[in-house]
């Protein structure tokens with residue numbers, strides 16, 4: 001298992017071209033939130049905006065529009081019940097993150113299917129939370145022309161892989177990923193999270209139990225979307241997103257018993273500036 005260390009951050013987070021504009025830094029679609037889980041959509045989209053995404057659109061239920069507009073005025077909103085709006089938003093995005101707080105309603109199932117089937121090889125889909133549960137519990141196949149990134153915690157990975165947590169060894173998880181979709185990237189979230197891709201396994205050398213707070217994974221998904229949108233789809237980009245999430249958390253944990261996802265989000269722009277200068 002290779003260890004991911006800080007060197008990767010300055011390789012990925014490079015200074016911006018003076019001539020660049022928002023169109024160079026990714027069009028991100030976040031399909032998230034439902035009546036009881038508005039916070040997940042807010043944390044995910046706020047993390048994408050703070051990690052430098054050029055344009056962020058949140059597809060959600062209209063009852064959450066006001067909350068999202070107030071908390072993250074940089075983000076746009078569309079109604080995920082509108083097939084036409086959703087189709088257009090999927091076509092116009094480089095990165096689509098789906099699942100945080102989405103729930104497992106029939107509407108949510110239709111959204112996961114629409115994303116998997118209406119994307120192409122130039123796009124990346126990040127499947128998190130409810131999207132993973134939906135795939136585990138329905139006959140939807142984990143297949144798409146787009147790049148796929150899966151971000152389960154161990155409970156979600158158990159549902160998807162049928163591997164009980166005690167049997168989630170690197171060898172078993174790797175074998176299950178090959179069965180599910182050998183081209184997908186698996187981020188197995190835990191203490192010292194692991195990244196599985198092709199025949200390699202990487203391990204993040206940061207993170208702490210202060211991170212065991214609701215919304216921490218929703219935040220990671222937003223950072224992943226923002227990073228892939230602006231730095232491109234690569235294993236280094238993905239490793240950097242995971243590492244910066246946990247490094248900021250470790251810094252906060254020195255003086256804070258509990259690490260709040262919103263505090264990590266706040267610190268992203270400063271941390272990115274720090275690593276882009278090294």
Ligand SMILES: NC(=O)C1=CN([C@@H]2O[C@H](COP(=O)(O)OP(=O)(O)OC[C@H]3O[C@@H](n4cnc5c(N)ncnc54)[C@H](O)[C@@H]3O)[C@@H](O)[C@H]2O)[C@@H](O)CC1
Pocket residue numbers: 036037038039040041099100101102103129130133153154155156165189190214215216217218
């Ligand atoms: N503020 C919000 O709106 C929040 C919304 N959330 C959403 O709530 C929905 C349900 O997600 P949850 O993950 O809470 O619930 P899930 O039911 O999907 O997963 C929790 C289950 O997995 C088991 N488990 C095993 N290992 C685990 C691990 N390492 N971490 C977490 N659970 C583990 C637990 O014992 C439990 O049975 C998702 O859509 C999620 O995005 C959560 O992210 C919490 C915050």
Ligand SMILES: Nc1ncnc2c1ncn2[C@@H]1O[C@H](COP(=O)(O)OP(=O)(O)O)[C@@H](O)[C@H]1O
Pocket residue numbers: 129152153189190191192193206207208209210211212213214215216217218219220
């Ligand atoms: N004990 C721990 N050590 C390190 N990281 C942790 C620990 N507990 C949680 N995390 C991290 O917090 C995040 C939790 O993700 P997840 O369970 O999906 O949160 P949520 O769905 O509530 O947003 C993951 O990135 C995980 O690695």
Ligand SMILES: [Mg+2]
Pocket residue numbers: 128129153217218
């Ligand atoms: Mg989660």
